[in-house]
Each structure stands twice: as structure tokens, then as C-alpha cells.
Amino acid sequence: MKATVSEDCIGCxxxxxxxxxxxxxxxxxxxxxxxxxxxxxxxxxxxEAADNCPASAITIE
Structure with a gap:
């Protein structure tokens, strides 16, 4: 699996x-x-981190 963080990240x-x-x-x-x-x-x-990201910036594939 790969994880990515988009530019939508708010840095929480x-x-x-x-x-x-x-x-x-x-x-x-x-x-x-x-x-x-x-x-x-x-x-x-x-x-869980992807599911709970308030900016929906994380993708797990």
C-alpha cells in the first residue's frame, strides 16, 4: 500500500x-x-488517519 498527502493538508x-x-x-x-x-x-x-483527516488530504492505495 502507498500513502499520499495532497496539497489540501492543513497541518493539524x-x-x-x-x-x-x-x-x-x-x-x-x-x-x-x-x-x-x-x-x-x-x-x-x-x-484510520486517512479516514479521520479533516481536510481529506490523505489517500491510501
Whole structure:
């Protein structure tokens, strides 16, 4: 699975808090994906981050 964060990110940090294995907050204050592939043991938390993103900026495919 791959995760992406669109430019719609508002930088709330929810994703980095709920799934730090996949998401981080960059110097610009917005979220970024820090891995090429979502680890198997982080798939549920990555999907939860996408589902709960207030800006709907996260896609998991």
C-alpha cells in the first residue's frame, strides 16, 4: 500500500500522531509521507488517519 498527502493538508498533525510510522510533519508545517510503502503492521492506523483527516488530504492505495 502507498500513502499520499495532497496539497489540501492543513497541518493539524492528526495523522502523524495516529500513525507516526507513515506520516511526519515537515518544516512547512504540513504532513508528509515518510515511507515508500505502508508497513503491514501500520495499514490499519494509516487508513484510520486517512479516514479521520479533516481536510481529506490523505489517500491510501
Amino acid at each position: 498533525g492528526m495523522c502523524a500522531s495516529s500513525c507516526p510510522e507513515v506520516f511526519g510533519i515537515g518544516d512547512d508545517g504540513t504532513a508528509s509521507v515518510i515511507v515508500d510503502e505502508v508497513p503491514d503492521d501500520a495499514e490499519d492506523s494509516a487508513q
